[in-house]
Amino acid sequence: AQSVTQPDIHITVSEGASLELRCNYSYGATPYLFWYVQSPGQGLQLLLKYFSGDTLVQGIKGFEAEFKRSQSSFNLRKPSVHWSDAAEYFCAVAPNSGYALNFGKGTSLLVTP
Amino acid sequence: DTAVSQTPKYLVTQMGNDKSIKCEQNLGHDTMYWYKQDSKKFLKIMFSYNNKELIINETVPNRFSPKSPDKAHLNLHINSLELGDSAVYFCASSDPGQGYGYTFGSGTRLTVV
Numbered sequence: 001a002q003s004v005t006q007p008d009i010h011i012t013v014s015e016g017a018s019l020e021l022r023c024n025y026s027y028g029a030t031p032y033l034f035w036y037v038q039s040p041g042q043g044l045q046l047l048l049k050y051f052s053g054d055t056l057v058q059g060i061k062g063f064e065a066e067f068k069r070s071q072s073s074f075n076l077r078k079p080s081v082h083w084s085d086a087a088e089y090f091c092a093v094a095p096n097s098g099y100a101l102n103f104g105k106g107t108s109l110l111v112t113p
Numbered sequence: 114d115t116a117v118s119q120t121p122k123y124l125v126t127q128m129g130n131d132k133s134i135k136c137e138q139n140l141g142h143d144t145m146y147w148y149k150q151d152s153k154k155f156l157k158i159m160f161s162y163n164n165k166e167l168i169i170n171e172t173v174p175n176r177f178s179p180k181s182p183d184k185a186h187l188n189l190h191i192n193s194l195e196l197g198d199s200a201v202y203f204c205a206s207s208d209p210g211q212g213y214g215y216t217f218g219s220g221t222r223l224t225v226v
Contacts, residue, residue: 036217038154043219044203098144100161100168101215106154108154
């Protein structure tokens with residue numbers, strides 16, 4: 001069955017430290033891959049997306065993600081976390097364009113001073 | 114201009130009532146969706162609607178019915194509301210011809226008392 005897994009429910013990092021959020025998927029072919037961020041009480045904001053081409057994708061707010069076909073992963077990274085990055089992060093996958101997104105269960109990021 | 118707008122933002126109602134949530138997109142997208150985010154932040158697709166075709170998620174009770182008067186609007190009508198319907202409902206739209214982006218509304222927080 002098609003699935004999206006975010007293994008880490010909660011992650012705590014110190015401000016200024018690096019961050020990596022994990023995402024693994026199980027699909028028959030390379031799907032379309034997305035990362036969204038949701039601040040408390042807010043909607044979903046797209047950080048970045050991958051469809052094809054360069055496997056290292058740059059997004060907004062200093063985030064990047066790397067697609068690794070061999071590992072069926074699309075991990076999100078940021079070299080230096082800011083307190084404002086504290087939020088819920090969702091990995092999402094679609095099998096093809098025009099299909100609904102299938103979301104992981106999210107990772108809650110806490111940033112400590 | 115808001116790309117995907119939902120109204121109302123908050124909705125508090127009693128069990129057994131019927132309510133509607135409206136969604137409008139000004140992006141010219143062909144496909145629209147309704148997602149439900151439960152108390153654990155899990156986002157699940159409810160419906161997707163592409164022009165004339167409605168794709169129904171079988172796990173959604175038939176008390177939920179999407180209605181699309183035109184390509185730019187997809188409303189969600191809920192009959193006989195139950196406590197378990199309390200959640201945040203997100204509308205979204207997408208169009209593969211516009212960079213495969215999925216744009217989300219800001220959400221409607223429904224509370225059934």
